[in-house]
Amino acid sequence: MRKLLILLAATAAVSVAACNTIAGAGKDVSATGNAVTGTAKDATPH
Numbered sequence: 828m829r830k831l832l833i834l835l836a837a838t839a840a841v842s843v844a845a846c847n848t849i850a851g852a853g854k855d856v857s858a859t860g861n862a863v864t865g866t867a868k869d870a871t872p873h
Contacts, residue, residue, distance in 0.1 A: 839859055
């Protein structure tokens with residue numbers, strides 16, 4: 828779990844650094860949120 832949080836923090840830092848506009852930042856944050864949601868769904872026992 829700790830490795831996942833570190834990976835997400837690093838991804839967020841790179842995404843924020845890479846975007847040039849507020850709209851771009853919103854898209855990056857949205858994509859990161861979608862990735863976290865997908866990971867959470869995959870980790871949930873069926």
